[in-house]
Amino acid sequence: MDLEDDTTVFATLKSFNSFISRPDPPQRLSEQAAAGAGLQMQYKRSMELLEAAEKLHSKNQYLQLDQEKRQMELSHKRARFELEKAASDSARDFEREVDRNQELLGRIKRLEEREAESAKSQSEQVEANRALRKKLEGLTQKLEERDSTLETANQTISALKDEIRELKQKIQNQDATISTQTLENQALEEQLDLQRRKYQEVSQLCQSLQSAQSSCSEHIIKIKELERRLALQEQDVVMVRTMKSEVARVPDMDKELRRLREDNAYLRESRENSSLLKEEVEGLRRKLERMERTKEELVNMELEKEVPSVLVQHCFDCVVLKPEDLSREVIQIQQREIALKEQNYTLTSRVRTVERSQSELQGELAQQRSKALEEQKKRESQDALVRRLQKRVLLLTKERDGMRSILESYDSELAPTEYSPQLTKRLREAEDILQKTQSHHAEMEVADKSTCVYPLFRLKIEDLEAERQRLEEQNSILEMRLERHNLQGDYDPVKTQVLHFKMNPTSVAKQQRQQEVESLREEVIRLREHLRSLQDGGALVHAQDDSSMPGSNLRKQMESSELRNQRLKEVFQRKIQEFRTVCYVLTGYQIDITTENQYRLTSVYAEHMDDSLLFKKGSSGSMQLMETEFSKTLGEMVALHLHHQKSIPAFLSAVTLDLFSRQTAV
Amino acid sequence: MTSTLKGITLKGSAELVAEFFSFGINSILYQRGIYPPETFTRVTQYDMSLQLTTDVKLKNYLTNVVSQLKEWLFECTVQKLVLVITCLETNEVLERWQFDIECDKSAKESSAPREKSIKTIQDEIRSVIRQITATVTFLPLLESACSFDLLVYTDKDLVVPDRWEESGPQIISQSEEVRLRSFTTSIHKVNSMVAYKKTDSV
Numbered sequence: 001m002d003l004e005d006d007t008t009v010f011a012t013l014k015s016f017n018s019f020i021s022r023p024d025p026p027q028r029l030s031e032q033a034a035a036g037a038g039l040q041m042q043y044k045r046s047m048e049l050l051e052a053a054e055k056l057h058s059k060n061q062y063l064q065l066d067q068e069k070r071q072m073e074l075s076h077k078r079a080r081f082e083l084e085k086a087a088s089d090s091a092r093d094f095e096r097e098v099d100r101n102q103e104l105l106g107r108i109k110r111l112e113e114r115e116a117e118s119a120k121s122q123s124e125q126v127e128a129n130r131a132l133r134k135k136l137e138g139l140t141q142k143l144e145e146r147d148s149t150l151e152t153a154n155q156t157i158s159a160l161k162d163e164i165r166e167l168k169q170k171i172q173n174q175d176a177t178i179s180t181q182t183l184e185n186q187a188l189e190e191q192l193d194l195q196r197r198k199y200q201e202v203s204q205l206c207q208s209l210q211s212a213q214s215s216c217s218e219h220i221i222k223i224k225e226l227e228r229r230l231a232l233q234e235q236d237v238v239m240v241r242t243m244k245s246e247v248a249r250v251p252d253m254d255k256e257l258r259r260l261r262e263d264n265a266y267l268r269e270s271r272e273n274s275s276l277l278k279e280e281v282e283g284l285r286r287k288l289e290r291m292e293r294t295k296e297e298l299v300n301m302e303l304e305k306e307v308p309s310v311l312v313q314h315c316f317d318c319v320v321l322k323p324e325d326l327s328r329e330v331i332q333i334q335q336r337e338i339a340l341k342e343q344n345y346t347l348t349s350r351v352r353t354v355e356r357s358q359s360e361l362q363g364e365l366a367q368q369r370s371k372a373l374e375e376q377k378k379r380e381s382q383d384a385l386v387r388r389l390q391k392r393v394l395l396l397t398k399e400r401d402g403m404r405s406i407l408e409s410y411d412s413e414l415a416p417t418e419y420s421p422q423l424t425k426r427l428r429e430a431e432d433i434l435q436k437t438q439s440h441h442a443e444m445e446v447a448d449k450s451t452c453v454y455p456l457f458r459l460k461i462e463d464l465e466a467e468r469q470r471l472e473e474q475n476s477i478l479e480m481r482l483e484r485h486n487l488q489g490d491y492d493p494v495k496t497q498v499l500h501f502k503m504n505p506t507s508v509a510k511q512q513r514q515q516e517v518e519s520l521r522e523e524v525i526r527l528r529e530h531l532r533s534l535q536d537g538g539a540l541v542h543a544q545d546d547s548s549m550p551g552s553n554l555r556k557q558m559e560s561s562e563l564r565n566q567r568l569k570e571v572f573q574r575k576i577q578e579f580r581t582v583c584y585v586l587t588g589y590q591i592d593i594t595t596e597n598q599y600r601l602t603s604v605y606a607e608h609m610d611d612s613l614l615f616k617k618g619s620s621g622s623m624q625l626m627e628t629e630f631s632k633t634l635g636e637m638v639a640l641h642l643h644h645q646k647s648i649p650a651f652l653s654a655v656t657l658d659l660f661s662r663q664t665a666v
Numbered sequence: 667m668t669s670t671l672k673g674i675t676l677k678g679s680a681e682l683v684a685e686f687f688s689f690g691i692n693s694i695l696y697q698r699g700i701y702p703p704e705t706f707t708r709v710t711q712y713d714m715s716l717q718l719t720t721d722v723k724l725k726n727y728l729t730n731v732v733s734q735l736k737e738w739l740f741e742c743t744v745q746k747l748v749l750v751i752t753c754l755e756t757n758e759v760l761e762r763w764q765f766d767i768e769c770d771k772s773a774k775e776s777s778a779p780r781e782k783s784i785k786t787i788q789d790e791i792r793s794v795i796r797q798i799t800a801t802v803t804f805l806p807l808l809e810s811a812c813s814f815d816l817l818v819y820t821d822k823d824l825v826v827p828d829r830w831e832e833s834g835p836q837i838i839s840q841s842e843e844v845r846l847r848s849f850t851t852s853i854h855k856v857n858s859m860v861a862y863k864k865t866d867s868v
Binding site: 489491 | 723724727731745746748750752754757762764766811813814815816817818819820821822824826829830831832833835836837838841843845859861
């Protein structure tokens, strides 16, 4: 309703305005016609207008009053509505109250009923009470009787209690005694426990002592065994050494042997030779004897010859037959004699030479025998020396080892335990052992030659040799390792320390590198921040002082250059656009660059949008027309202006004129 | 060289050995390219031409180390001198030139000079330096930037002087070692060896 009022108000206002505005144009028209009566008319009109205005005003007021009335009605209605609401609410409340009332009345009734019931019950109980009281009275009488009896009983009870007290006291006394006794018992038990513990400890100590003693004895036995083994080993070692020395001597001995054998063989040969020679000599002597006998016989013969020579001469004189035979025989005999003499001489010379050689050989023999004897004597003496030395060495080593073992046992045993009396005992024992061994060895020295136990020693020697080789190999390996480590630069920290100059080139270089790296990192961080800020474009928001003068200058330069670039671009764009439009307008062609060196011209008067001419710029700089749909239709003009006249502007202008003529005609 | 003409004393021997170290270290630095070759100048020593550095810092460092080393040689408390070449990028030790020094402790200040001609000692030193130059041919190339350090192995009870500190032995892992020549002045014997890191390409 309000809206309708408003619209009517606005409509009336509008009509009023239109009404006001209407008279103006008619006023203007009639102004020229009626000038004299104008004022009256104007006055009338103004009066009419005023009336109208008053009417309107009154209408407005009426409307306003109407409105107010309506509003009042509305408010009345609202108030009524609210009152109705309130009334309904109060009615509801009233109803509720009524309901409550009814409920309460109901409750009251129930309570009254209950009261009546309780009153009944109460009366019943009162009657019951009376009955009970009667009973009570009877009971009280009984109680009195019992009380009397109780009193007598109490008296007896008290007497009994006294007795009980006495008994309790006795019990307490006994308890006290019992407690004292238990305490004594506990003390005795504790003492027992202590004694038992002591006994256990003592027994443990005894056991430990026994075990220690047994272990000690075992150790002693072990030590003795080890000592024995050590001695044996050292003996073996000594034997090995002697054997080695002997073995070393063996080749020399072999050589000597060979030499002696050769000498012996030679001597034997010489002996044989000498025996042969002796035989020869004997033969020769016999021959000599024979010869002498023959000589004697010859002499005898000669003597006898002299006797018969006369006879012979006689015979010769007598017997003239055979003087030549006789002379021959004589010559033969003489020759025989000469030969025999020669033989004699040669035999005598041979005998002499043989005798000489025999004497020489005998001398040599005697020398060789003496040499052999001497060498044998030397050998024997040296063997004896060697044996004596060996035994002395053995003794010394045994002494030394005994002392060493004693010392080691001292060192090892002194710290944990302090069995000094045992140590002294051991010392004495060891000294006794030493003395015994010394005496034993002295006896052995006195005795001639010790029995050799070579095969066992040999086995031991072999084992020791193998072990020695193994140890040598290990030694060499360890030495190589040591050498390697030494080459690599290893050192014994106990004896050596490694020093270097504090300001050495490596540390200086490292520091410089570090500094460079840090400075580079800082620069990188700074540049990254700079980049980020530039990319965001918010070059104004940099709060840090890191981007100081150079950074801000650069940014400003960047901004200014960018702005300049943009402005230039805009200017160029604008200018280009202007120029192109001017060209289009003046020449009548729109020139576009399609691709490199290709230009498309579209005429202002083109009939279709696609009608265009394509020109290509050749390598020499001349423009050439390319074939297009549109250029095909201009074949005549192409031929005339381009081929014949060779002028592109003429062609273009001809095309423009042609198109223009077509356009304007159409 | 202030060693006496008539034999070698302890002091003279210490000076000879220190001098050898000074020239030897310079040669190694030149040969291995630790410093650019244009920072070296040629000098004549031991009848051969050797390279000596002109870099001032390096010279100072070397004179400091060598003078201290001379003292220790005189006291016979130094056992080894090691030149360690480290790669700066990976901080790995690439080469170790180790010189073992054996000192005859019976030669004291007052004992008589030993009979050994200086010429013989110089010849021995020359052959050692020649061998060092020759070993460079089979050592692996040092491609990255390297720096060197000098370590001295001394007796444990020696007082550490100012400007010196204890260091680790800087041993190369997986190294090949080559023993080089030695020379002796009859009081000090110097054995040289080089250990280098095995390259992966066999």
